[in-house]
Structures are given as C-alpha cells and as structure tokens.
Amino acid sequence: AVINRSGVILAVNARWQQFACNNSVQPGQPAANTGVGSNYLTVCSIEAATDPHTREACQGIVDVLEGHRPIFTLEYPCHSPQQKRWFNMVVTPLRYRGQDGATITHTDITPVKQLQEDMLESFLAIQSILDTTLDGFWRTDLQGRLLEVNPSYCRMSGYTAAELLAMRISDLEALENPADTAARMARLTQHGHDQFETRHRRKDGTVWPVEISTTFNGKLSPPCCFVFVRDITERVQLQESILQSEHQRFEQLNKLTASVPGVVYQFRVQQNGDWSFDYLSAGVESLLELTPQDVYRDASAPTQCIVEEDRASHRAAVEQSLKTLSPWSHEHRIQTRSGRLKWVHGQALPEPQADGSVICYGILTDITANRNAQIEIQQRETYLQAIFDTALDAVVGMDEQGLVTAWNRRAEVIFGWCKAEAIGKPLHDMIVPTQHRAGHAHGLARFLATGQSDILNRRIEITALRRSGEGFPVELSILPFKVGDKRMFTAFVSDISERKRSEQALLESEKKFRLIAENTSDGITIFDKHQHVQYVSPAVMKQLGYTEQNELSRASAEVYALIDPAQRDALFASINEAIQSKMPALSYAYRIKHKSGHYIWREDSTNFRYTSTGEYDGAYVVSRDITERKRMEEEVRQLAYFDPLTHLPNRRMLNDRLNQAMAQSKRSGHCAAIMIMDLDNFKPLNDAHGHMVGDLLLIEVASRLRACVREVDTVARFGGDEFVVVLSELDAAPEISLTQALAVAEKIRAALAVPYVLSVQKQGQPSVSVVHRCSASIGVTLFMHDDTSAEDVLKKADSAMYQAKEQGRNRVWLSQA
Structure with missing residues (x-):
C-alpha cells in the first residue's frame, strides 16, 4: 500500500487486498481501515493500546513519514482465523504524485519462522543431550580455539565454561606440543575425521587419559571441528593392571632364568605347522x-x-x-x-x-x-708344524735318554739324515763329532742329576757332523722343558758355514781396502746415514792437516763450516737434491779450509748408498787435492784474457765485456759509452830509456785509469800504448749519458797528463828517477740498445781518437756519427 504523510491509503495492490481479507476478524471481509481512502494510522493507533507489535509498527511508520528513519522493518505474528501466521513489515519513504508519503509491504514469512522454530527445538534437544552426556564436548575453530564446551568437560577438567572458552586445545594437551597439535589439525581438515588417545591436564595440574573423536565440518561458516572427549582413566588403569600382572609373572620367570647361561625358551608348534614362542629369556638380546x-x-x-x-x-x-x-x-x-x-x-x-x-x-x-679355542688349537698346531717344517734352522727334539724325538726338514738338509732314519736314534751318534761325544753324555747326565748346564739356554758355536762324516760349524741353542715328569730338549741348529766363509772374505776385503785406502794419494771418507764420519784415510788428514780423531768426530754441520762460504749452500743443496732424487753418484769441486787457515781446492767423487727400500744409507767420498791444478788453470786464464804487463783485460776480454755491456743496454734501455785513448809522447821515452822504463809508465797509466772509473766499468789494454774504457749503465736519456761520459773522459785526460816519475835502476848502479810528461788523445762514442755490433762501436771510438790527435792531441773528441 502507498500512504500519504497523514497516513491515508492512496493505492494498494491485489496482494494487499488478499492480505487484508486473510487477516480480518470477519471471514470474507477485508480488515477495517485497509482500503484506499482509509487512514492506516488510525487502525494502528486503536490496536496499539493492547498490542505491543502494533504500537511499535505505528511508531515506525510515523518515523519514516517524518524523515526520522530511512526505513523501518518489523517481524510480527498475526492470528488469522485459520492459523497463527508471521509477517515481515517494511516501510520506506516515497514521493507519490507530488506528495510525500511511504510504501508499506507485508510479506508472509510463516514458513521461515516455522523452520526456525523446528531448528530451535532440535538445537535445544541436542543441547540437552550434550549437557547431560558423560562425555565431554567441544566445538573449535581451525586454530584450535574452543568455541563451545559442555558441562561434562567442565567437570572433567575443573575449569569453568568461561575459562575454557578463553583457551586453545594446546593449553589442555599434556602430551603434544603446540606444533604437534597444529599438525594434527591440518590432517583432520584433510581427512575429515580422527580418533586417538592422549592425555589432558586439569586445572589443578593433574593429568588424565582421554579418547578423542573429532569431525571437521567445512560447510559451516566459519568451518569448525566437533570434538567428543571420553575419560578412559578406568580403562587405562585396568590395562595397566593386566600388564603389570603379566609383567610380574615374566619378571619372576626372568629372575629364575637370569642365572642360566644362554637363552631359555618355550616354543609351540601347532597341528597345522604354525609355530610361535610363548616365552624367551632376556639372554636372547646378548646372544642373538x-x-x-x-x-x-x-x-x-x-x-x-x-x-x-x-x-x-x-x-x-x-x-x-x-x-x-x-x-x-x-x-x-x-x-x-x-x-x-x-x-x-x-x-x-x-x-x-x-x-x-x-x-x-x-x-x-x-x-x-x-x-x-678348538679351532685356535688346531690352527696353532698346524701353524707350529708349518714353522717347524719351514724353519731356516734345524729343529731337533731329544728326550732325557738322548734319543731323537723330532727332526724337521732343515735337519734333513743340514745333517743328511731323513726324519724316518733319525727318530728314535741316539743324537750323539748322528751329529756329535767323535771327540765330543763323551762330553755330550756327561753334560746330559749332569743336567738330569743337578739341573745345571753350561750350554743350555744360550747360543754357542760348535762343530757338528754330517752324515758323510764332514765336520762343519754350527750355531746351537738348546731349550729344556718338561712334559709331565719327563725332561725334554729342543735344539735349534743353524749351519753357519757360509757365514764363516763370508766373514773370512770380509776380513780379506777389509785388509785390501785398507791397503789401498792408506796408500793412495786420494782421500777416502765414509759417512753413515746420519752424515757422521765413520772412516777417513790418511790422505784426508794429510790434505786438511787434522788428526784422525778430529775427522771421525765430525758431523755434517762441521764439514759445512769448513767449506768456502760462497760455495757451501749451493754445494749442500746439490748433494741433498741428489739424495732426494736417488742419484747413485755425484762429482763436484769446492774450496775447503785447511787447519792452518788457508783454503785448498778439492774435487770429490761421491757414491751414495741406499737400502733395498730406497732409503738413504750413507756415502763413500773420494777426495782429490786439485789446488795446483786450479792455480795452473787460473794462470792459463790470465794469459788468455789479461795483459801480462798491466793485468788489465786484453783485446779478447774487452770484446766479451763490450758485448755484455751492449746486451745489458738492450735489457735496461740505458745508454753506455766507450772511449779509446792513445798516449801522446810515449815513443821518445822508449827511445831514450828503453822498453823497461816504457813498461813502468804503462803500468802507471793502467793504475790511473782504474782510479778514474767505477768497479762495474771496464779498463782494457788494446795493444801497445792504446787503452780502452767501457762505461756501462749510464742514464736512459742520451743527453745526460753524454754529459756523464765526457766528464769521465776529461777526468782521465787530466789524470794521464800529470807528469810520471819513474824509478829506474840499472845493474850495478843506484836507482835514478826519470820524469816524463805524457798526455792522451781520447775518442768517445755513446752507444745504446739499438747499435748493431761491437765492431761498429769500436770503429766510431777509434775514429774519434784520431780526430783528437789531429786537433792537437791531449784532448777529448766525441764521435758525431
């Protein structure tokens, strides 16, 4: 229906008319004031005095018409003649034909209300069951929070319902930790149902066993779990009582069988062949x-x-x-x-x-x-028999009558008697030489009578007899023992014929060695594996001046200290490398200090000894004094590379030094210089006083030249009165290098221009001083890493020197090429 601001009904639909007839007190007639033109607020005002629902409806309509509410709804019962019905009234504002008003709808909600009443009855019935059941009940969310609990679980746990509704499942669990509970909830949501036993903790802290049956319902909003909790304390106590009784019976049986070694068991075989164990003692754990x-x-x-x-x-x-x-x-x-x-x-x-x-x-x-033990005895007997048969010594057994009781294979080989022939025969008749048999019998009788013997339990060397009658040396040890009350003997006999021959050969060899070693001019030293001296020949003592005692007491560190410091590290490194590389021999030359303090040259030829496993075992060293040879080699070297008068490098050595300087310049990028000088006014000295005086001047020139240059530079005599100076490792800049070279050249020119005072003495006459003035013309050329050959450099310097002479001598001239 549509009403205006005063409550007058302006329009209704057919359903409204039907509604008015169905809810009228007069059958077939619409209810009063429900038609168009009637004031709907009037009927509401009349009934409001006795019906609270009508009163509330009237006020709601007025509030909407006056704009106090945007909408008004109300569910109310209505008693029609047929039955009790429920309606939902909705009032909304409406502007109709230029007037402010409202629309009123009444919707029949009787079926919905009936369903709600039925569900409420079911809920109350279920709640009555949950409240009276002996099992506890929860409803929880998926996080384990308790949403609902029944009185039975409150009684079980000692908590009030309000306390429980503030808790989670994990707060009650006595066995599972929160992570385990969460995992169980996850499995429940996956499978829908779970049933298990656990333990819960009461408010007073005591724990009791429970059986849990829980179901997950994901269709509800929000999803939840329904949980029934049964107290199984009596059942668990009964089970424990049964187990304890059975345990006591087994304990009694175990006590009876504990002292029995092994496993005591009762084994049952059924008629169908099935079998089982009724009892097993605890010994099964240690045995099986x-x-x-x-x-x-x-x-x-x-x-x-x-x-x-x-x-x-x-x-x-x-x-x-x-x-x-x-x-x-x-x-x-x-x-x-x-x-x-x-x-x-x-x-x-x-x-x-x-x-x-x-x-x-x-x-x-x-x-x-x-x-x-049985196996070990058998193995030991087999082992001992194998040892007995394969021993390198002859093993011979004898009883107190002197009869042979044991005879191994080695005894057959050494003595020539087979085992079958030897067993049971008197020992002395077989292997003891005739001259010693009486002594053998006497010694046996003495031991049996007194227990004393001079040969038992020790190793001795004696002569034994072969079957052929040949006597030969043996090493013998006899061990007595008792079997029951009888004396028995075991003899171990080793044929030492070969050893004796080897010892004799060794003595002869040592005699020969000493004869050779003590009469040779070469020294012989023997070192052990620890580098200690074991032997030195007389030649070694003669070479170094020390006594034999001095030499034998040396260790490798003392030998190291005697070697020239400039050579010792490299020498010992090469020796150690040879040993590490398992080299058989090594030769080397070095200088070593004589007892008097001077050094001599020695050449050693070393032969290393190694064990069968490759370990170093010492060395034999043959040392030869090569001091004289080294002196002669040095003289030859001097003649080949040095001027015999001035002891300066000669032309051959100069070429080598010049090539080195050029190679060094290429490597470093620095410049070098060479200067050739010729003496001015030298010939008149020779003509006036002879070549001897001229030689004295040349020697003085060499001395002055050496004083003007560095150690790294080279001063050489080129021939006659010509000298050459090579300046290496100058500056990288040619201008600076040129300045340096000219400075040195000027220094040399000035030094050589100083008058020479030469002392001359003729045979039978007093010495006379000769003063001579002699200058030098010097040609200088600079060379760098890009110069091609030493010959070109020498030519440039020589050409510059001639330019100096042409320009008046006693001057320095720089090559311009």
Whole structure:
C-alpha cells in the first residue's frame, strides 16, 4: 500500500487486498481501515493500546513519514482465523504524485519462522543431550580455539565454561606440543575425521587419559571441528593392571632364568605347522641381538640368524625331534644383526599337548669361545708344524735318554739324515763329532742329576757332523722343558758355514781396502746415514792437516763450516737434491779450509748408498787435492784474457765485456759509452830509456785509469800504448749519458797528463828517477740498445781518437756519427 504523510491509503495492490481479507476478524471481509481512502494510522493507533507489535509498527511508520528513519522493518505474528501466521513489515519513504508519503509491504514469512522454530527445538534437544552426556564436548575453530564446551568437560577438567572458552586445545594437551597439535589439525581438515588417545591436564595440574573423536565440518561458516572427549582413566588403569600382572609373572620367570647361561625358551608348534614362542629369556638380546618382542612379533627371526650353510642340518634335526618327540640337540653358527659370527648349542625337549600342538622347552647357549679355542688349537698346531717344517734352522727334539724325538726338514738338509732314519736314534751318534761325544753324555747326565748346564739356554758355536762324516760349524741353542715328569730338549741348529766363509772374505776385503785406502794419494771418507764420519784415510788428514780423531768426530754441520762460504749452500743443496732424487753418484769441486787457515781446492767423487727400500744409507767420498791444478788453470786464464804487463783485460776480454755491456743496454734501455785513448809522447821515452822504463809508465797509466772509473766499468789494454774504457749503465736519456761520459773522459785526460816519475835502476848502479810528461788523445762514442755490433762501436771510438790527435792531441773528441 502507498500512504500519504497523514497516513491515508492512496493505492494498494491485489496482494494487499488478499492480505487484508486473510487477516480480518470477519471471514470474507477485508480488515477495517485497509482500503484506499482509509487512514492506516488510525487502525494502528486503536490496536496499539493492547498490542505491543502494533504500537511499535505505528511508531515506525510515523518515523519514516517524518524523515526520522530511512526505513523501518518489523517481524510480527498475526492470528488469522485459520492459523497463527508471521509477517515481515517494511516501510520506506516515497514521493507519490507530488506528495510525500511511504510504501508499506507485508510479506508472509510463516514458513521461515516455522523452520526456525523446528531448528530451535532440535538445537535445544541436542543441547540437552550434550549437557547431560558423560562425555565431554567441544566445538573449535581451525586454530584450535574452543568455541563451545559442555558441562561434562567442565567437570572433567575443573575449569569453568568461561575459562575454557578463553583457551586453545594446546593449553589442555599434556602430551603434544603446540606444533604437534597444529599438525594434527591440518590432517583432520584433510581427512575429515580422527580418533586417538592422549592425555589432558586439569586445572589443578593433574593429568588424565582421554579418547578423542573429532569431525571437521567445512560447510559451516566459519568451518569448525566437533570434538567428543571420553575419560578412559578406568580403562587405562585396568590395562595397566593386566600388564603389570603379566609383567610380574615374566619378571619372576626372568629372575629364575637370569642365572642360566644362554637363552631359555618355550616354543609351540601347532597341528597345522604354525609355530610361535610363548616365552624367551632376556639372554636372547646378548646372544642373538634380538629383543623378546622382536621374536614374539616374528617367530622366524632366530632362524634367520642361522648361517645359510647350517640351516638345512638345523631344520632336519628339529623336524626329526618333532616327529619322534625325542630330545633335540644341535650345534650351528649364527650371525647377529651387527655381523658378529657365533657358535651356539641348542637343546630342547618336545612335549605333546591335548590340543594336538607340541611345546618344546629348550635352552640355547653360546659355545663360541669353546669352538674358537678348538679351532685356535688346531690352527696353532698346524701353524707350529708349518714353522717347524719351514724353519731356516734345524729343529731337533731329544728326550732325557738322548734319543731323537723330532727332526724337521732343515735337519734333513743340514745333517743328511731323513726324519724316518733319525727318530728314535741316539743324537750323539748322528751329529756329535767323535771327540765330543763323551762330553755330550756327561753334560746330559749332569743336567738330569743337578739341573745345571753350561750350554743350555744360550747360543754357542760348535762343530757338528754330517752324515758323510764332514765336520762343519754350527750355531746351537738348546731349550729344556718338561712334559709331565719327563725332561725334554729342543735344539735349534743353524749351519753357519757360509757365514764363516763370508766373514773370512770380509776380513780379506777389509785388509785390501785398507791397503789401498792408506796408500793412495786420494782421500777416502765414509759417512753413515746420519752424515757422521765413520772412516777417513790418511790422505784426508794429510790434505786438511787434522788428526784422525778430529775427522771421525765430525758431523755434517762441521764439514759445512769448513767449506768456502760462497760455495757451501749451493754445494749442500746439490748433494741433498741428489739424495732426494736417488742419484747413485755425484762429482763436484769446492774450496775447503785447511787447519792452518788457508783454503785448498778439492774435487770429490761421491757414491751414495741406499737400502733395498730406497732409503738413504750413507756415502763413500773420494777426495782429490786439485789446488795446483786450479792455480795452473787460473794462470792459463790470465794469459788468455789479461795483459801480462798491466793485468788489465786484453783485446779478447774487452770484446766479451763490450758485448755484455751492449746486451745489458738492450735489457735496461740505458745508454753506455766507450772511449779509446792513445798516449801522446810515449815513443821518445822508449827511445831514450828503453822498453823497461816504457813498461813502468804503462803500468802507471793502467793504475790511473782504474782510479778514474767505477768497479762495474771496464779498463782494457788494446795493444801497445792504446787503452780502452767501457762505461756501462749510464742514464736512459742520451743527453745526460753524454754529459756523464765526457766528464769521465776529461777526468782521465787530466789524470794521464800529470807528469810520471819513474824509478829506474840499472845493474850495478843506484836507482835514478826519470820524469816524463805524457798526455792522451781520447775518442768517445755513446752507444745504446739499438747499435748493431761491437765492431761498429769500436770503429766510431777509434775514429774519434784520431780526430783528437789531429786537433792537437791531449784532448777529448766525441764521435758525431
């Protein structure tokens, strides 16, 4: 219906008219004031005095018309003649034909209300069941928060409902941690249902066992879980009581079997062939490394421990015992879980039962030690017999009558008697020389009578006899022992004929060695593996001036100290490298200090010794004094490369030094210089006073030249009165290098221009001083890394020198090319 601001009905639809008739107190007639033109507020005002719903509806309509509410709704009951019905009234503002008003709708919600009433009745019934059931009940969300609890769980836990609704499942759990509870909730949402046993903690801190049955419902909003909690304290106590009673019975049985070595068991075989263990003592853990529970779960576990090769015989023995009901006994090997191999002895007595089964009462014992002892004895006997037969010594046994009781293969070889011939014969008749037999018999009788002997329990060398009658040297040791009350003897005899021959050969060899070593001019030194001197020949002492005692007391460090410091490190490094490389020999020359303090030259030829495994074992060193040879080599070198008068490098050496300077210039990028000088006014000195005086002046010139240059520079005599100076490693800049070279050249020119005072003495006359003025013309050229040859450089300097002479002598001239 549409009403104006005063409440007058302006328009209605057919459903409104039907609604007015259905809810009228007069059948077939519409309710009063519900038609067009009627004031709807009037009827509401009349009924508002007695009906609170009408009163609320009237006020709501007025509030919408006056703009106090944007909309008004109300659910209310209406008693029609047919039945009680429910409607939903909605009032909304409306402007109709230029007037402010409102629309009023009444919607029949009776079916919805009826469904709500039915659901409420069901809920109240369910709530009544949950409130009266003995099991606890929860409703939780997916985070484990309790949303609903029943009185039974409150009684179980000691918490109030308000306290529980502020808690999570994990707050009540006594076994699971929060992570485990969360994981269980995740599985529940996946599978929909779970049932398990756990323990909960009461408010007073006590713990009690519970059985949980929970269901997840994802269709509700929000999803939740329904949980029933049953107190299973009595059931758990009953189970524990049963287990304790059974445990006490087993404990009593275990106490009885604890002192029994091995495993005591009761074994049952059913008529159908199935079998199981009724009882196993704790010894099964140490013997088979199985727990009784392992065997109760799988009766075949002990059989699986039997070594594969022994299973068939074990099975056959068991089947025969069950078939004949006769006692069973069997020895076999087992392998435990850890891989240990054991020998066991099983015994059992089968006893038939009324139900047709057979119970076997048995014991399984560890006989590993006994079997191993038997095996070890057998192996030891075999081992000793093998040693006896393969020993390098002859092993001979003898009893107190002097008869042979043992004779190994080596005895057959050494003495020539086979074992069958020797056993039982008097020993002295076979291997003791005739002249010693009486003494042998006397010594045996003395020992048997007094227990004293001069040869027992020690090694001695004597002469024995072969079957052929040949006497030969042997090393003998005799050990006495007792078997029961009888004396027995074991003799170990080694044929030392070869050793004696070797010793004699060694003596001869040492004599020859000493004869050679002590009469040769070369020194011989023998070092051990620790580099200590073991032997020195007289020639070594003669070379160095030390006594034999001095030499024998030396270690390698003292030898090191005697060697020229400039050579010692390189020399010892080469020796060590040769040893590390397993070289057989090494030769080297070096300088070593004589006792008097001067150095001599020696040449050593060293032969290294190594063991069969390649370890260093010492060395033989032959040393030759080569001092004289080195002196002669130096003289030859001087003649070849140095001027014999001035001792300056000659032309050959100069070429070598010049090439070195050019190569160094190429490497470093620095300049070098060469200067050639010729003496001015030298010939008149020779003509007036002879060549001897001229030689004195040349020697003085050489001395002055050396004083003007550095150690790294070269001063050479080129021939006659010509000299050459090579200045190496000047500056990288040619201008600076040129300045340096000219400065040195001027220094040389000035030094050589100083008058020479020469002392001359003729035979039979007093010495006379000769004063001579002699200058030099010097040609200088600079060369760098790009100059091609030493010959070109010399030509440039020579040309410059001639320019100096042409320009008036006693001057320096620079090559311009």
